[in-house]
Amino acid sequence: MSKAPNNQWWRGGVIYQIYPRSFADSNGDGVGDLPGITARLQHVADLGADALWLSPIFKSPMKDFGYDVSDYCDIDPMFGTLEDFRTLVQHAHALGLKVMIDQVLSHTSDQHPWFAQSRASRDNPRADWYVWADAKDDGNPPNNWLSVFGGSAWQWDTRRRQYYLHNFLSSQPDLNFHNPEVVRALLETVKFWLDLGVDGYRLDTAPFYFHDQQLRDNPGRGKATSGDAAFPDVNPYTWQRHIYDKERPENIGFLQQLRALVDQYPDTTMVGEIGTDDSIATMAEYTRGDDRLHMAYSFDLLGADWSSPFLHNLLQRFADKSRGGWPSWALSNHDVPRVGSRWGGPDCNPKLLRLAAVLQMTLRGSPCLYQGDELGLPEAEVAYEDLQDPYGITMWPEFKGRDGCRTPMPWDSTAVDLGFGNHSPKAWLPITGAYRKLAVNLQQRDPDSMLHFYRQLLHWRRSQPVLIKGEQSLLPVHPQVLAYVREHAGERVLCALNFSDRPATLNLPTGLQAAAVLDLPGLQGGRLQGGELAFEAFGGLLLSLA
Incomplete structure (x- = not known):
């Protein structure tokens, strides 16, 4: 193909x-x-x-x-x-x-025609289209799998006298992808x-x-x-x-x-x-x-x-x-x-x-x-x-x-x-x-x-290809500020965001030099002071790097 x-x-x-x-x-x-x-x-x-x-x-x-x-x-x-x-x-x-x-x-859904046919018998053309299994000797489900929505992931069906698998609601039987x-x-x-x-x-x-x-x-x-x-x-x-x-x-x-x-x-x-x-x-x-x-x-x-x-x-x-x-x-x-x-x-x-x-x-x-x-x-x-x-x-x-x-x-x-x-x-x-x-x-x-x-x-x-296509590298972990560099076609942008309700500072690592603060409308609470970034609570900065 x-x-x-x-x-x-x-x-x-x-x-x-x-x-x-x-x-x-x-x-x-x-x-x-x-x-x-x-x-x-x-x-x-x-x-x-x-x-x-x-x-x-x-x-x-x-x-x-x-x-x-x-x-x-x-x-x-x-x-x-x-x-x-x-x-x-x-x-x-x-x-x-x-x-x-x-x-x-x-x-x-259990109302899908595929399931209606599958549950009708054990030998119809779609009998194996869903996940069916026999009960254990004591009548319990075949294993311990659980449904996301609560309880066993197995539902007893009286037509086939078997359990069928449902990872979600009992009305959502699982298809058999092995078929x-x-x-x-x-x-x-x-x-x-x-x-x-x-x-x-x-x-x-x-x-x-x-x-x-x-x-x-x-x-x-x-x-x-x-x-x-x-x-x-x-x-x-x-x-x-x-x-x-x-x-x-x-x-x-x-x-x-x-x-x-x-x-x-x-x-x-x-x-x-x-x-x-x-x-x-x-x-x-x-x-x-x-x-x-x-x-x-x-x-x-x-x-x-x-x-x-x-x-x-x-x-x-x-x-x-x-x-x-x-x-x-x-x-x-x-x-x-x-x-x-x-x-x-x-x-x-x-x-x-x-x-x-x-x-x-x-x-x-x-x-x-x-x-x-x-x-x-x-x-x-x-x-x-x-x-x-x-x-x-x-x-x-x-x-x-x-x-x-x-x-x-x-x-x-x-x-x-x-x-x-x-x-x-x-x-x-x-x-x-x-x-x-x-x-x-x-x-x-x-x-x-x-x-x-x-x-x-x-x-x-949309006007920033570096943010759409660029690769990403993280600065060292910081207790308050998440910082990462995006890079594309020779352009580098540092994104620094203070995810705390307290002021924070971040020193620019050696080798990173800010060329300009990018003017992103609505992003406030951050400023560049020499080689240090200072943030208000929930403040952020985007910097173009030299």
Whole structure:
């Protein structure tokens, strides 16, 4: 198979994640949809993003809000039609935006026709399309694997009198990637959307494709936390080392098949979601060379630790392991609390939010923004009776789930529904009153708003090839200041950011000489004094080096 040309727009491109249910509702039914997104695409283009990523829009019973697919080749009616999708792609392309979609390959819905046939008997043509296993002699599941969402990863099925594997909800049975027919069928669904004009994929749960065929028990590691934001401490999933239920060696071969297919289409890309025991190492492995994922992101920046030593260690580990692999750095997404609340608490200092944005836009890699990041939205409070997320309902009250980052976008402060839909206060998740003062219409009028800061930052970054294409080297670890040099085509820029609420100083290492302070709109609180950098709390500096 021959490779199509690729202009590598994704290498440093800014990706804007849209959660379709909560972005814009065109018909007033309380659920966001494709026409609503299309009508709001100018906002994404004005922001300065290069691409948008749509969370799942396929047909689904919505037990996990689209991550349980019942038809890979059609749009769920709540979002619109295939024609609506074509219109969205056309309009996005006209605005200079690429379109990436969320591809959920590791599992389907239990309502998918493939599973309906597979569970019907042990000898039908799709009997081996999912992961089935006999019970132990005492009736228990075949091994100790756990579901991310709680309890055993095995569900008893009375039709086949066997257990089937589900790494997530019991209504999300895992496909059997050891069956070549399954792989061929999935690749056909990937091709379907490429032929419709999508520019890339976000691959959900990329390490979960293959399982250990011997079904060996995962070893325990005690009640230690994983430190991964995807898995809260109260979830016993973190008590195992997940070496047999995911991240199997066979995954690499499938990623290579995916890459070979995607590479047949011009200017396309893939970013994989990585959640493993050592996500940084997996990111590095899955992005190594030019025949696997183009890029990957992990949950390491989606947790509560944002200290300079933590960030330094994270970036150094990726650099040591990656051998040129390309990361995508996200500070928020639809699975974790909003970055302002997670890092800054209920009274987050706006300077910390701006510093975090500068970090994301100056690191080597491709930034991925989540809708509302550009407004500085905090985590929404959602009452138990209003919860929709099955993860949160199961783990309540110590873990409240993911609904707090999924409530509708605030577009218009004067509208009862904040401009989300058809002026109705009823939406699939409650309208967040605290968002009224952060609505887009208000921030557009305020030149000092977070929205204007993000727009200036993204557009300024486009004029700095060193920040998009440059290599990266870290300065020695500092208790308060994260500092790194980006270098490209003879140009060097030092990025120094004080991730503490106290003043700090940093001496320029021998061999580094500042030529000028770069004027980045909105970045304040740092100054150059001879060979010393001085910072206010949450201050930063970007310096052009001689």
